[in-house]
Amino acid sequence: MAFALTPEREQQVDEILTRYPERRAALLPVLWLCQRQNGWISPEVAEYVSKRLELSTAVIKGVVTFYTMFFDEPVGENVVWVCRTLSCDLRGGKAIQDHLEKKLGCAAGHTSADGKFTLLKAECLAACGQAPMVQINDYYYENLNVQQLDRILDAHAAKGGEAAAAEFSSCASFGAPRGSNGGAVTSAPPPPTKEAVRVASRPPPDSTGDES
């Protein structure tokens, strides 16, 4: 069946086109709109984008396959990216991945049997100071331990991704875990979170100290 964007998203495409001097530059933003609606870039989506942006489907396929975040096959309802690059691995990234595989019953690169979660290994997600971390859909969950991870996944299953993010995602507070049971435990001091923000704007400890 032919793919079409919703009228609201169609309007967004029109607006996006005004941002660039060339039509082709809208390709990434338009692919994002399509993937948000359809879940993945199916051949029908590629066909639609091809017509809308006057590009060949070969060009679109070349672009889609270059970037890790565009899916050229269907994925689960939620996509979990677990960061395994060095900073996260130094703080337990492997333990987090092992736990996810056990809990979801599938290895990285696969989708859970109920179709709820696709688990993928990620390369560095720019959250190194709040390691270990995972990204679920659009949101970061940082300073994790396995108990916290369980709470987050359970909230996804029970209430859906947006509600889980509202309760647990650290995005809005740059690393600060949220929710009543929010404190992730590491053998390090309390997760940096709000403190990190203060630390970040604190004068160096060896200065005269009159500012803090």
Place this chain on the structure above:
Amino acid sequence: MSKPLLTSRYGVEESWKLANAERAGAYEVARQALTARKPAELREEVKKANLRGRGGAGFPAGVKWGFLNPEEGERIYLVINADESEPGTFKDRSIMDLDPHRLVEGAIISCFAIDAHVAYIYVRGELAFSVNRLEEAIAEARQAGYLGERPFGIDHPIDVHVHAGAGAYICGEETALLNSLEGRRGEPRLKPPFPAVKGAFGMPTIVNNVETIASVPDIIEMGGDAWSALGRLPGDGGVRIYGVSGHVNNPGLFEAPVGITMRELIDDYAGGVLDGRPLKAVIPGGSSTPVLDPQRKVDAPNEDHPLHKWHGQSEIDVPMGVDTYRALGTMLGTCCAIVMDDTVNMVEACRNLMRFYKHESCGQCTPCREGTGWLVDVLDGLCNGRGKPEDVDLLVDISNNMMGNTICAFADGTAMPMLGMVQKFRQEFMDAAVHGLPDDVRHDASVRSSVEGVA
């Protein structure tokens, strides 16, 4: 160093909203700059500031701006690189999430200074949250009349757009970024022409890092000389945001002058090595910067050596600057350090990073596409007990054949840290070649029980 500058609004309640940011001083400098200053004056201040690019290469931003020389009818673009992906680096995200108006204000002043009318902020696709924060901030600034046809009432239209990437480390390379902005695969372009001559959409383009642009309002407010003097090193001015991750007690971000030492950063800012364990190694500024070994001493007996002042001191006691670190045989990079305690096996750590490069090579150039994979194969052999002593020199050989033989700096950024690892921890590689690694070797031995919740 007294008051924080770049991070001064991080602690403000809902600092990302225009009203709150403005109460804390946002857009005052832009208003003054656009209504009362001339673009050439502003460029001169940035030049005097000795602002070394904050994205990793450390090129002087003022000099880069000076490369612009548009021909008749060409329009200039400003592109802000927010593709923060260098392993270990997480500073730009804090600016976008906690003070997006500082970046927008910097973009407005910079556009005016370089005679650009459009700025694109290229944000890595994973940072959907930051994309939204920036889009909201831009909408507020437009509504307030700071962007649009007549920003602050002057006749110099400026608009800022956010462009989300979709997952590709290489798009942090400026010409790959431009291709991605234009809707193409993020493959780096052959240079010359450099972006300042032929960049976005074939037009003269300046590509600057987020933190670089976010520094511009302070530079214009204080004056380039005064801002430069905040730093402790000649030709490398101001303050910057340092990050520390890995095995420290207090990982996070810290604003400090240019020129503090790695020892200060780890011990005084980041609370020291986790649980007081010995420091084994530190990767100073993102994974492409060769590792530092605290046991190694600076060898600069010659009086005219740039590091002579630190002769005989530990590598981590040299002030962190673009030029000092280059003289030390590494790079300052993004100033976000990855700290490793004595439990870490360097061969395994190296394998982790080389897997990253293998995954992220765009594949255009043979030495990089094949070299990154080959390095991982050799390291896998060493780790799995299938290695032989000659493999250690093979790692060096592969690296040397990657460097300088590709379109962009990615291959060098892979080969340099690889060479640094072998040079500084050769014995560990030789041990692995003979014995392999124990089956249970992992990086997180020192934190594992707390992450897994086992006593």
